[in-house]
Amino acid sequence: MHLGPYAGFIIAAYAVALAVVAGLIGWIIADHRAQMRTLHDLETRGISRRSSTREVA
Amino acid sequence: MPLLDLANPSRFLSLVDRVLPWLVVATVAVFAIGLYQALLVAPDDYQQGATVKIMFIHVPNAWLAMFCWVVMSIAALGTLVWRHPLADVAAKAAAPLGAAFTFLCLLTGSLWGRPMWGAYWVWDGRLTSVLVLFIMYLAVLALWRTVEDPSRAARAAAILTLVGAINLPIIKFSVDWWATLHQPASVMRLGAPTIHSSILVPLLIMGLAFMLLFLTLHLAAMRNEILRRRVRTLRLMQAQAGA
Numbered sequence: 001m002h003l004g005p006y007a008g009f010i011i012a013a014y015a016v017a018l019a020v021v022a023g024l025i026g027w028i029i030a031d032h033r034a035q036m037r038t039l040h041d042l043e044t045r046g047i048s049r050r051s052s053t054r055e056v057a
Numbered sequence: 058m059p060l061l062d063l064a065n066p067s068r069f070l071s072l073v074d075r076v077l078p079w080l081v082v083a084t085v086a087v088f089a090i091g092l093y094q095a096l097l098v099a100p101d102d103y104q105q106g107a108t109v110k111i112m113f114i115h116v117p118n119a120w121l122a123m124f125c126w127v128v129m130s131i132a133a134l135g136t137l138v139w140r141h142p143l144a145d146v147a148a149k150a151a152a153p154l155g156a157a158f159t160f161l162c163l164l165t166g167s168l169w170g171r172p173m174w175g176a177y178w179v180w181d182g183r184l185t186s187v188l189v190l191f192i193m194y195l196a197v198l199a200l201w202r203t204v205e206d207p208s209r210a211a212r213a214a215a216i217l218t219l220v221g222a223i224n225l226p227i228i229k230f231s232v233d234w235w236a237t238l239h240q241p242a243s244v245m246r247l248g249a250p251t252i253h254s255s256i257l258v259p260l261l262i263m264g265l266a267f268m269l270l271f272l273t274l275h276l277a278a279m280r281n282e283i284l285r286r287r288v289r290t291l292r293l294m295q296a297q298a299g300a
Contacts, residue, residue, distance in 0.1 A: 002097055004107040006172040013111045013165040015166065017118075020157050028277045035284035042291045047298070050266070 058059055064142055066283045073280045077273065084269040091266040094259035108172055115165040115261055117267035118158045122190060123164065123225055125155030125271070129197070130222045133215035143279070145211030146286075148218065150278035153272060156194035163187060174238055182231035183239035186224060193221040207286060 023050050042048075097115035102109035121190050128151045135144025166184070167177045178184065203208035232241045241253045252260065 002107065004101070005108070006106070006108050009168045009172055010107060011111050013114060013168045016164055016168075017114045017161055019065045020161055023247060024154065024157055024274055028274060032277065032284070033280045035281055035288055039284060039291070042288065045290050045295075047295045049287070049294075050120065 063204045066142065066146075069143060069281060070280055073276045074141060076194045077276060077280075079274070080269060080273040084273050086264065087262065087266040087269055091259060091262040094195070094262055099256050099259045105173060108169055109173055109256060111165055111169040112256075115162060115169060116230050116260060117264045118162040118165065120264060121267055122159035122187065123228060124154060124268075125151050125158060126190065126193075126218070126222065126225060128275075129218045133218040136215040137219075143216070145207065146279050147275070148211070148214060148283045150282050151274055152194060152197045152201065152214075152272055154278065156191065156198060158267075158271070159187065159191040159194055170238075179238055181237040181239055182235035183228065183237050186228040186231050190221075190224055190228060193217075193224065197221070207289070244296065 091113070095110060099110070099113070101123040105112075114268070132144045132148035136148065156290070162230050163184075166187075171177045197217055200214050200217060201210050203215060229242075231237060232239050234273045
């Protein structure tokens with residue numbers, strides 16, 4: 001693969017795209033773990049929803 | 058599962074848990090094919106040279122920048138008109154993704170513009186209207202963070218989203234309405250695309266890959282938002298029990 005005289009611009013564009021997409025994925029995974037951990041902590045302290053059929057969202 | 062059942066967050070979460078692994082596999086597979094085609098198969102453009110490779114990420118991000126706002130606008134109608142329980146969850150989950158795709162669109166466009174136009178940025182109709190879109194995403198994100206009550210924040214964000222939707226046709230037709238450096242539509246236009254198939258096919262595969270990425274991340278972010286609201290409800294119950 002020969003990228004020519006503007007290789008730096010092409011590599012920078014792909015590198016930034018990779019970094020942003022990786023950041024989004026990492027943020028969503030970390031957020032999911034944090035919410036699950038907090039839910040688990042609350043439920044182990046005996047705080048749970050009044051009804052399994054009642055929704056909060 | 059009937060479509061209306063998805064209005065129930067628990068059933069929606071169950072569906073996401075089942076669908077997400079398949080979406081991840083599909084996204085990775087289509088990205089692998091798309092990147093192979095874009096980087097190793099597609100020829101250099103006769104005018105742009107190898108910088109055409111930037112287009113394989115710039116154009117899909119430009120499509121998604123606008124598509125995310127369309128999703129948010131439909132969700133805004135769901136919040137304001139139908140009061141669908143998942144509408145504001147969908148809107149809130151899409152906003153950071155849209156902001157990220159718009160940022161990538163602007164940045165990769167800038168990295169393409171410097172060698173091709175001789176400038177990273179020009180106050181051109183298309184570039185400026187996309188910059189306005191990016192600022193609108195930041196405004197919606199700020200609004201969600203400012204108002205603590207999710208239902209009040211959802212209504213305010215929905216109104217701002219629908220107002221911001223006016224910018225979408227401006228972005229689309231900016232290249233027709235004003236004399237701009239940015240080239241006119243070459244894929245989504247009346248009549249056939251003006252791009253040769255050797256470049257169009259990798260571009261469409263990359264477009265599909267980014268669309269699958271959006272779908273995967275959006276469903277995952279919606280799941281997080283539903284869980285966040287459950288945490289909020291439990292904390293309120295805890296506070297009431299302690300009072």
